[in-house]
Amino acid sequence: MNMKKRIFKLILIVTLFYVPSKSMAWGMLGHRIVGQIAESYLTDKARLQIKQILGNESMAMASNWPDFIKSDKAYSYLSPWHYVDFDKQYSYPEMQQYLQRDTATDAYTKLNFLVAELKKKNLPQDKKVMYLRLVIHIVGDIHQPMHTGHTEDKGGNDIKVTWFGQPSNLHSVWDSGLIEYQQLSYTEYVKAINFPTQLQLKEWKKVNVSKWLYDSSLEADKIYKGVKDGDKLSYRYNFDYVETLNRQLLKGGVHLAAILNQIFA
Template sequence: MKNLKLALIFTFLLVYNFGYSWGTTGHRVVAEIAQHHLSNKAKRNIKKIFGDEPMAYWANWPDFVKSDTTGVWKASSAWHYINIDKQDNEKDFDMAIKGQPAPNLYTQIQILSAQLKDDKTSVKDKQIALVFLIHLVGDLSQPMHTGRFGDLGGNKIKLKFFGQDTNLHSLWDSKLIDFTQYSYTEFANVLDVKTPEEVKQIQSGTLEDWLYDSHQKATYIYANTVPDKSYSYDYNYKFEDLLERQLLYGGLRLAKVLNDIF
């Protein structure tokens, strides 16, 4: 893991002030919640890969390497999302995502899961696969990562948040989370209060079901966000519950994926 650690430190310095996907806090919230719900077997196997470092430590590395100048990780940028036009039902959505060019969020989660299950995968490759899988399942729960192709998942929809220029994607990546001013551990503890029965229900379903769930939430966000408008407390009030739901669901579903793999 030494090389990964050095790369993490280097790229963290490069991108500290830039927001990607859930942003640093959001991805750590998802990873921390997942860590709370790992089976003992999953914990043992993940410890063999990561050592004593928690999953939250690695949760943002796949965003940090976007600043790598060697080109080694260039292809991984497409793994973080699946931009798709609005689909009115799950059957049409399933057909649409299966027809999207690969690689994308949908295909890569499956590929990484298969690599981790394969005993022939080297320890180094398992380290990289696990780091990316933790991150991408988090991306899955950020609705704008299943947003529209035409506006690049909200990146082209400009607006203001507390007087600052931003866009819809960035607002959901980090600005709404930063507004709460929780640390990632505080946020995880605040959200992770469901009963075992509720957790089981949230973890049910398939990868396709989870993507469609996120896509529906993106549709709701689009319908309730006016481009070029200036927002502040009103936007947080409207979407606070949805933001918290998506972070919680991301963490619980990540735990399910990892428990199934290990």
């Protein structure tokens, strides 16, 4: 193998291991599922205003812009906007207190910022487009449980596992491994899981970001307890967690619609 081929192979390997980074949640497929589900629960008023902002770009396609733009160094400051790590599992009152004091650059503080900005009537069009794309993405992010994981292991990135025999980590399995294993397009996936009960819809349509984060962190806690460094994950892991995966995607979509309906009321 000549030197050029060796260098190319090394770059490819590094890229493959780098891509499932801490700030990427759900991967392209998961974010599109959340965006597509959300579109089905928009009010007419919200749908019209979103159309005026995004034009012919669907919410499903807009959802991945914040990950795509990371290739541009001018947007590197957005990386911490994708997650909120916690140093322990909080009770809900503890988490509320923590978030009330939260001044860090993270998904919680920036989602609040974006919502407030999008409610402004005089916001420039370019800002509307960028901020709406970010809201769509970040709401999806916080429903990937490892984006509300532990600080000490970087949201599961430091927990090394194999996924069907391939080296991976816990964060990456939840970003994309589980979803891609289902072998569905995002539109097929939405058709398969978009069946919330009326009780779920009633509860999930409430806009309460701190509760969303808390619920996601509870799922993360369960996930942590079900795996250890070096585990070999495959068929059984999918069987045990696919229901959690689908519920988080569905909740993310309904929650996203709820917050957009509030913004564009």
